[in-house]
Amino acid sequence: MSISPKLALLEEYALVARALSAPARLMLLEQLAQGERGVEALAEKTGLTIANCSQHLQQLRRAALVTSRRDGKAVIYRLTDANTLTLMDLLRIVAERNLAQVERILRGLSGGEDAPEPVSREDLAARIAEGSVTVLDVRPADEYTAGHIPGALNMTLTDIERIVPMLDPAAEIVAYCRGPYCVYAHQAVTALRKRGFTARRLDGGLPEWREDGRPVLTEA
Amino acid sequence: MSISPKLALLEEYALVARALSAPARLMLLEQLAQGERGVEALAEKTGLTIANCSQHLQQLRRAALVTSRRDGKAVIYRLTDANTLTLMDLLRIVAERNLAQVERILRGLSGGEDAPEPVSREDLAARIAEGSVTVLDVRPADEYTAGHIPGALNMTLTDIERIVPMLDPAAEIVAYCRGPYCVYAHQAVTALRKRGFTARRLDGGLPEWREDGRPVLTEA
């Protein structure tokens, strides 16, 4: 800084961007968007080793994207504030809007067929109120238990085959998962549409839903 | 992608973040926020070698943050769209809001004294209309020539000493430069306040002013 204040400033901005530049850390942030977590839980969810996970988390903390507190022996991490979420969203928007590569990957996910437009959270809330929609929560059971959209059915991708017969073929289905970074809902919609259902994806995931101030049900 | 669609997606998002993770590229983006430029001009402004500059620009192009076109022998680069600017702004917001380090650097720039709040662009426009403010453009002359706020005086930091006597000591001064990443206006305000002037900084720079749809004057 004594050398060049300008460069020092840019170095700080770059530090934040660099923290977002590794897929492993984006996975961690996506998990943390669901709620605060300990190191071990994060390591298990992301498939990283404990030590590696810890190092990534410290890097995120250095960039002030996450903060941590102690709870007994455990250290609990959480997103610093909504800015972190906004930054992740914007990163995704720029990538998806601009990169043809991403387009192709998403096409691959939806089996080459054109995926329908996602349902806005406002529309979904209205249709839940009038009972004209079946809502699927396509996340692991523990995340569902920790909080989900009221009335949503929890099913993992592997459970789809078994649960499909329980669904009313005439009903419209809306699937959601962790959020824009998460591909579970994409895959669920693809699978359901192949079986003739009218399925669409929710715009955003549970973090965005919660961010809107909409109701979230936690299992007792 | 055939291995893991999810990881491939995250890799794309990470690519965008990685493009923003080098100070050199942030400098280039800041320059491009002023308007489109050729490789040589960018290299000169940022102090990079031509080859190095070209490589950074290609990296930004791969992340779709900038696009390019040919103009004769020259290749002209520009920001892809407003999303790039938004992403830079958000990066800055997160860094400045969260990093104590950045706080200290900015304090250092303002000589330890508390800097006044920046003037909003709306306020500045109103006060220009009523003629109750002196506007300083603290950028290099060529950038001033390419476009500036109507009525603004152009002065570089090194010129401040000479030009100060020409200014009405009673007038309120508002300084602006390239934008939030740029520290020229910060330094100008500090220098002026040391000399007893009532000086404040514009919130944002010329790119943001232009983005608002406000008038920009180009020298004939």
Add this chain to the structure above:
DNA sequence: AGATCATTCAAGCGATAACTTGAATAATAG
């Protein structure tokens, strides 16, 4: 205090990125 558990630190390895130098490509002028 000693044992135990969760997390962090430290050292080492392979891969990747930034920068330099020198050559290759593309468009234009003579």
Add this chain to the structure above:
DNA sequence: CTATTATTCAAGTTATCGCTTGAATGATCT
């Protein structure tokens, strides 16, 4: 067509990052 100018490509060097392994810290429980 050749020369010129602007940009890009390619190879090489140094520094940094991500990951692994093994040891060190810090808080709790007996």
